[in-house]
Amino acid sequence: MPAKKAAAKVSTRKAPSPPAPSISAPIVVDAGDWTKDRAPLGSHVSVAGGSWESAARAREISATGSQIFTKQANRWLERDIDDVESTRYRTAMTETQVRWTCAHDSYLINLASPDDALRARSTESFRAELRRCHALGLDALVSHPGNFMDDRVSGIARNAEAITEALEAEPGPTRLLMELTAGQGTVLGSTFEEMADLLSRIPAPLRARVGVCLDTAHVWAAGYDLVSDFDGVFARYADVLGFASLGCLHLNDSKAKLGSHLDRHELIAEGTIGGEVFRRIMTHEALATVPKILETPKGDTPAETDGRMLRLLRGYAAG
Numbered sequence: 123m124p125a126k127k128a129a130a131k132v133s134t135r136k137a138p139s140p141p142a143p144s145i146s147a148p149i150v151v152d153a154g155d156w157t158k159d160r161a162p163l164g165s166h167v168s169v170a171g172g173s174w175e176s177a178a179r180a181r182e183i184s185a186t187g188s189q190i191f192t193k194q195a196n197r198w199l200e201r202d203i204d205d206v207e208s209t210r211y212r213t214a215m216t217e218t219q220v221r222w223t224c225a226h227d228s229y230l231i232n233l234a235s236p237d238d239a240l241r242a243r244s245t246e247s248f249r250a251e252l253r254r255c256h257a258l259g260l261d262a263l264v265s266h267p268g269n270f271m272d273d274r275v276s277g278i279a280r281n282a283e284a285i286t287e288a289l290e291a292e293p294g295p296t297r298l299l300m301e302l303t304a305g306q307g308t309v310l311g312s313t314f315e316e317m318a319d320l321l322s323r324i325p326a327p328l329r330a331r332v333g334v335c336l337d338t339a340h341v342w343a344a345g346y347d348l349v350s351d352f353d354g355v356f357a358r359y360a361d362v363l364g365f366a367s368l369g370c371l372h373l374n375d376s377k378a379k380l381g382s383h384l385d386r387h388e389l390i391a392e393g394t395i396g397g398e399v400f401r402r403i404m405t406h407e408a409l410a411t412v413p414k415i416l417e418t419p420k421g422d423t424p425a426e427t428d429g430r431m432l433r434l435l436r437g438y439a440a441g
């Protein structure tokens with residue numbers, strides 16, 4: 123997600139009982155035929171009103187995959203998810219077509235920071251992210267590698283160490299997906315090789331719980347030419363990281379140029395990447411089973427805009 127985007131407010135009030143929210147209103151957004159989705163496909167949806175409210179938003183766009191924030195992503199304030207909320211969320215999700223769910227972690231977390239206090243705070247916050255994912259039963263947590271600030275090699279080591287510490291402390295079913303970045307400033311993880319290096323430093327038993335999220339806008343900005351060398355980029359990915367590591371695709375077109383290192387999401391087929399790349403992704407055999415999540419701008423009408431994007435992608439998949 124672009125860091126400028128403010129998170130929706132998450133309610134922290136305790137619900138007295140867990141009545142399932144009624145989300146049986148007719149779906150009026152034409153998001154295409156979800157029954158043909160070969161892998162979960164959906165969008166980042168708002169949790170305004172409570173995590174369970176994201177279900178109605180996912181349902182409205184016939185999403186088969188969903189991404190949420192489990193707290194306000196631009197605040198340090200943590201929260202825990204109790205049984206009431208967990209039940210309410212899970213019940214609401216059963217009324218949707220969603221079969222794969224993930225959360226995106228807070229933008230403030232920097233597990234690579236050379237500042238011991240900030241790294242400790244980040245590790246605490248990251249552990250809370252994992253706990254909330256486990257409580258909600260989410261399939262994955264998408265997390266950005268940190269900023270090294272001082273020295274790249276030390277930064278990678280600190281990042282891997284903090285991830286290891288958090289995974290050790292928070293056992294659970296949620297798969298951690300480290301997201302490839304655009305490589306702005308001192309952010310780590312903008313090359314397949316650096317991501318592989320980071321993951322290789324996590325001890326093998328814990329590494330089994332870790333994979334990769336590939337964001338098309340990020341890798342494009344990082345310099346991977348999806349337009350002129352689509353097959354080459356994915357062949358390189360397979361070589362360096364292996365397709366088994368690929369746990370999620372973030373489908374975003376870009377406002378920024380190839381190699382610009384700028385993280386600027388754009389509507390599919392309306393940016394510098396263009397629709398053809400997304401048509402190829404939607405029909406690529408090796409990517410067929412990888413969950414795909416949109417993080418494109420929503421404008422004033424989120425359901426209509428996301429619905430239009432999903433219809434477009436489902437059209438590509440249909441050929």
Ligand SMILES: [Zn+2]
Binds near residue numbers: 123340385386387
């Ligand atoms: Zn982004």
Ligand SMILES: [Zn+2]
Binds near residue numbers: 301337372417
């Ligand atoms: Zn992303």
